[in-house]
Amino acid sequence: MEKTILVGVTGCIAVYKSAELVRLFQKAGYRVKVVMTEHATHFVDPLTFRSLTHEPVAIGLFDDPSDPIHHISLAEEADVFVIAPCTANVAAKIAHGIADDLLTTTALACTAPLVVAPAMNVHMYEAAATQENLATLEKRGVRIVEAGSGYLACGDVGRGRLADLNDIVSATIAALEGDAASDGDQDLAGKHVVVTAGPTYEPIDPVRFIGNRSSGKMGYAIAQAAVERGARVTLISGPVSLDAPTGVQVVRVQTALEMLAACEDAFSQSDIAVFSAAVADMRPETVSDHKLKKSDTEDSAALQQVRLVANPDILATMAQGKRAGQVVVGFAAETNDVVENARKKLEAKRADLIVANRIGEGVAFGTDDNQASLVTPDGCEDLPLMSKHDLADRILTRAVEIGSGC
Ligand code: PMT
Numbered sequence: 001m002e003k004t005i006l007v008g009v010t011g012c013i014a015v016y017k018s019a020e021l022v023r024l025f026q027k028a029g030y031r032v033k034v035v036m037t038e039h040a041t042h043f044v045d046p047l048t049f050r051s052l053t054h055e056p057v058a059i060g061l062f063d064d065p066s067d068p069i070h071h072i073s074l075a076e077e078a079d080v081f082v083i084a085p086c087t088a089n090v091a092a093k094i095a096h097g098i099a100d101d102l103l104t105t106t107a108l109a110c111t112a113p114l115v116v117a118p119a120m121n122v123h124m125y126e127a128a129a130t131q132e133n134l135a136t137l138e139k140r141g142v143r144i145v146e147a148g149s150g151y152l153a154c155g156d157v158g159r160g161r162l163a164d165l166n167d168i169v170s171a172t173i174a175a176l177e178g179d180a181a182s183d184g185d186q187d188l189a190g191k192h193v194v195v196t197a198g199p200t201y202e203p204i205d206p207v208r209f210i211g212n213r214s215s216g217k218m219g220y221a222i223a224q225a226a227v228e229r230g231a232r233v234t235l236i237s238g239p240v241s242l243d244a245p246t247g248v249q250v251v252r253v254q255t256a257l258e259m260l261a262a263c264e265d266a267f268s269q270s271d272i273a274v275f276s277a278a279v280a281d282m283r284p285e286t287v288s289d290h291k292l293k294k295s296d297t298e299d300s301a302a303l304q305q306v307r308l309v310a311n312p313d314i315l316a317t318m319a320q321g322k323r324a325g326q327v328v329v330g331f332a333a334e335t336n337d338v339v340e341n342a343r344k345k346l347e348a349k350r351a352d353l354i355v356a357n358r359i360g361e362g363v364a365f366g367t368d369d370n371q372a373s374l375v376t377p378d379g380c381e382d383l384p385l386m387s388k389h390d391l392a393d394r395i396l397t398r399a400v401e402i403g404s405g406c
Contacts, residue, residue, distance in 0.1 A: 003176060004031045006074060006110075008083035008103050009049070010090045011039025013153040014119040014162035019044065021084055022052050024169050028246035034058070035074060035103050037090065061102045071102055075110035082172045083107070084145070085119035085162045088130045095133035113175035117145040117168045122158030145171045166247075173227075173247045187400055189230030194270040195223045196263065196277035196314065198238030200256045204306055205288035213365040214278035216240030218331075218388050222274050223248045225392035234270070236262045238277055256280055256311035267318045272399045274329040275315040276355070278365075282308035319350040327352050327403045329395060332375075333359045342375040352376065352402050355395055374398050 005025045009018045018034075025032045034049040035058040046057040056064070064070050075081075083090065083103070090104060094116075099105040107114065116137060124130060125147055138144050145168050148161040162168075197219020201209040216237060223235040224245040233248040236259055244250040251262045256279045267273055285307040292299040315330045322328055330351040332342035335358065342356030357364045357372040364370050371385040374395070383394060 002029070002031045003079040004033060004077050005172060005176075006078035006081045006106070006112075007032055007034045007049075008081060008086070008090075008107070009034060009036045009040045009044070010083065010085060010087045010103065011037055011043060012085045012087050012119050012162075013043060014085040015040050015043040017162055017165060018084060019048055019052060021082075021165050021168060022049060024165060024246055025172070026052075027243075028169065028173065031055075033074070033077065035106055037101055037103050039087075058102055058106075061105060063102075071099075071105040071109050074102075074106045075112070078106075078110055078112045080113050080115065080172055080176045081107065081110045082115040082117070082168065082175075084115070084117035084168050086116045088118070088120045088124045088127070088133075091116060091118055091130065091137065092133045095136045113141075113143065115143045115145060115168070115172050115175050117163050117171075118147050118160075119162035120147070120160050121154050122152060122156045122160045125160040126158070143171050143175050166244075166249075170247045170249075186230035188226055188272075188396065191231045191271040192234070192269050193223075193226040193231040193396075194234045194236065194263070194266045194273040195219050195226065196236045196238075196259060196275045196279075197223065198240040199278050200238045200259055200280045200311075201254050202256065202280045202283035202311070203254075203287045204284050204303075205290065205292045207291045210280055210283065210308075211239075212278045212280065214238070214240075215366040216242050217366065217368065218364075218370060218392075219274075219276040220245060221388035221392040222276060222395060225389055225396055226272075229393075229396065231272075234266045236266065236277070238279075256283060256314065260312055260314050260317065263314055263318055268321070268323075270326065271403065272327045272329065272396070273318060274395065274399070275318070275351075276331050277314075278333065279311060279314055281311055283311050285309045313349065315351065316349040322350070325403060327399045329353045329355065329399055332356045333364065335360060339373050339375060339380055342373065343380075346375055346377065353395070353398055355391075356380075376402070 049057045093104045094107045099108040145163040149159045150161045198216035199212045199214040201211045203209045227233045227247045236251045253259045292303045294300045319328045328351045332345045334341045338356045342354045346354045354375045355372045374381040
């Protein structure tokens with residue numbers, strides 16, 4: 001059943017960001033309901049949230065005559081309650097069990113996980129009272145998404161900015177996953193999955209590059225499937241025009257060398273690493289600092305004879321440092337002898353699993369579905385054509401089996 005995220009909005013200038021937060025939750029597939037304090041309505045009209053959620057926006061304790069105990073029904077509907085932004089005043093009230101409006105009454109009545117993302121002036125945030133209230137909430141199991149630092153609306157500089165929305169989304173989904181872990185479909189809860197996706201662009205000059213047709217859809221589907229199964233996901237993405245899956249940490253890179261550096265940072269922490277990126281095998285030896293002009297003799301000669309050097313093999317480099325229990329999955333993009341070539345890559349790159357897919361005009365690259373074989377040292381499983389998301393799930397299931405020694 002569709003899960004409901006109850007978003008609590010309190011009176012602070014960061015309220016305008018709550019609208020985007022609602023959209024992010026919806027994009028992740030959740031139903032969203034909004035409860036506002038009366039003060040919050042001075043910053044943003046409730047109509048904004050009503051239009052986004054297509055649900056009535058709850059404000060006053062006695063606003064809904066058809067529901068005499070509104071705070072209880074709201075609390076019961078919520079699978080998670082996230083208050084973002086949360087003012088110092090509301091944090092103080094919920095820390096002390098004060099329930100004097102619909103939002104704080106709902107917070108007291110709510111047995112679902114509570115997430116609090118504070119936002120306020122730096123001195124209010126750093127005040128001992130606020131810090132103690134937040135610490136009290138944290139001790140009770142409330143997830144606090146710490147405020148960030150920067151230029152604040154009041155003109156001060158320091159801590160107090162509403163946290164990055166992706167961090168709030170991750171914390172909220174993690175709070176939901178905690179409850180869902182026992183559902184049985186969260187087999188990657190507590191695991192860290194690293195995924196590479198998309199092409200790499202190897203620059204020739206500020207305008208031109210060597211690249212390929214990868215859209216990133218396969219890798220993004222793997223990241224999406226992994227986060228849905230409860231994993232913490234780092235997606236190392238080449239240049240693509242896809243939105244990052246909600247709750248996934250994205251590291252954006254352009255070149256193979258940048259992708260290698262990002263993998264070096266993330267790989268050792270991972271339990272499963274999936275290398276689905278179409279990394280350029282070669283890069284220009286030198287990169288011109290100006291646009292090479294074909295009308296210029298020297299530039300034209302340089303353009304006609306771009307010298308290439310080999311890029312490092314990211315998958316092979318990472319697999320060399322693999323620790324026990326870590327599962328390394330590579331891909332093989334082949335036009336012929338697909339499984340045979342995949343088996344060679346499995347051995348040469350020391351991967352645990354190679355996803356072998358045939359590529360060609362309108363096949364695999366840029367499509368929403370894909371047909372692959374899962375090649376391991378023990379055998380080969382030929383899969384039918386399926387959506388990239390379903391294939392991602394099959395790959396992750398096989399990776400989990402390999403990790404558990406099956
Ligand atoms: O992005 P889409 O449009 O959805 O398309 C998906 C896809 C076709 C790109 C994907 O399914 C796929 O096949 N990805 C691997 C593409 C590739 O580069 O394959 P390869 O056979 O050249 O490389 C073998 C493996 O080594 C791959 O895991 C690759 O990530 C890795 N590699 C390759 C070269 C290199 N320098 N470093 C690497 O890590």
